[in-house]
Amino acid sequence: MTCRVSFPVSGDCVGMATWSLRAARRSKDQYLTTNEEVTMPLRWFATCAGSVPILFCLVIVATGKAPAEAPPTVTTADVEKMMTSLSNWGRWGKDDELGTLNLITPKKRKQAAALVRSGVSISMAHDAVKVKMDDSTAFEHEVTLGANSGDVGGAGDRYAVQYHGFTHTHIDALCHIFYKGRMYNGFSSDLVKRTGVGKLSINRVKNGIFTRAILMDMPALFGVRFLSGKQAIYPKHLEAWEKRAGIKVQPGDALLIHTGRWTRRNVEGAWKIMQDSAGLHASCLPWLKKRDVALIGSDLALDVMPSGIKKFELPVHCVVIVSMGMCILDVLDFRAIARECRQRKRWEFLLTVSPLAVEGGTGSPVNPIGTF
Known part of the structure; x- marks a missing residue:
């Protein structure tokens, strides 16, 4: 038996009730319909045993006894501290230019290759606009x-x-962003010239990326077609998805964050992206470092926008690239692979990414491929 479901972000009935009440006030266009709805087994909805706890949740909504949990806050000073506390500078040597891609070891590649069982491959690139x-x-x-x-x-x-x-699927090299005159591993931003960048260029990734990817399907978690504008994704959401999917992010993994950006654009049309977009909150940064993520990507620009943090429009971008030394995949299109994952009830697969071999480049258009 299947049903259309709205997943709460917490495992208790109070969280379920609170979330459902908020959800009921949103535009119906955001919710699951036609080919992009999340059709899940009924057991996914039964976070509490049987139907009685669900009715109990509805009673809680009616009586208003479900206090909302305050989201974590991050200040400018916090981000500045993270630039140091989460740093990977020197971790792989003072001359390192690969950053967290060092975490994708030969052993990790073999494990990723073993994920290929059916041989089905799906592109995560949006067609050239x-x-x-x-x-x-x-x-x-x-x-x-x-x-x-x-x-x-x-x-x-x-x-x-x-x-x-915000339009073309691409990868950011580690020379794409610098902070206070320094790039990842302490390299000077003076190395950035009109003719190319002297260190950390995309050509360091010439041999490609081959690792396990985990798709974190946030629309499926929230029970919507797409996340609404300014919806921040917090560490609790990342962990809630791990629990739902029965999978845990491991060192060397690529983490892919699906917000439903392209579906939202089809439904709502254009919007001011820097002022109204879903994405990761800066409080996720220590979580990414703790899990030793090798590569991260999303269907927009990774960060929730606006960030709400002075001096840092894109704090996740800044800390991930400059401090952690992690390349970013931007503007992916997860619609096809999300459907495949939902049908298979499997959110891990082999990821391959091959950037253009451009010495001195700050990134590259890419066509990331997921293979099951």
């Missing part, structure tokens, strides 16, 4: 026709793209 969208420039594509030689002809292409931003 050839019009200006969400404050990002269009992907330029010009086809050129070659001269015919008898019956044989041909065609070529010219591509041009400013991929950093």
Whole structure:
């Protein structure tokens, strides 16, 4: 038996009731419909035994006795401290340019390869957007026709793209962000030239990324099609998803955060991304360091926006890249792989990522592939 469900972010009945009351006030368009609904076994909803506790939860809603848990707060001073307390500078040597990708060992790659059982592969790249969208420039594509030689002809292409931003699927290299004149591992931002960056370039990732990925399906956790604007994802949500999915993030894993950004855009149209977007709260940063995540990605820009932290528009981006030395996959499209994961009831798979081999580059367009 299956049903449409709304998952609470906590395992107790009080949390379930509180969440359901808030959810009822949201736009119906946000909730599960058609091909993108989360159809789960009824047992996923039964966090308490039987139907009596669920009725009890409804009574709690009616009486108003479900105090909301205060979310964690992070200040500018806290983020500044994290730049030091969560640092991986020197962990793999003073000349290291790989950062947390060092955590993807040969043993880890073998374990990831063993996840391939059915041989089904799914892209997590959004198709190139050839019009200006969400404050990002269009992907330029010009086809050129070659001269015919008898019956044989041909065609070529010219591509041009400013991929950093909110529209094109890409990876951020460790030279993409610096703080107080320093990049990851203490390298000076003076190494950044118009002709290329002298250290930490995307070409350090030329051999590709091959590891286990875990998709954290936040719309499925919250029981919605997409997360609403400014919805912050806290450590408790990451741990709630681990519990629901029966999986734990391990050292060397790639962590992929699905917020439903592309579904939201289809439903609501364009919005001011920097002012109204779901994503990770800065309080997740110590959690990422503790779990030794090797790579992180999302379907937008990772951070909740606005961050609410002065001086740091994207605090997660800043600490993850500069302090931890972790590359970021931005603007992925998880719709297809989320459907596959839901059907299989499996949220781990082999991830492969191959950036362009550009010496001095600050990142690269990519086509991340998940294989089951």
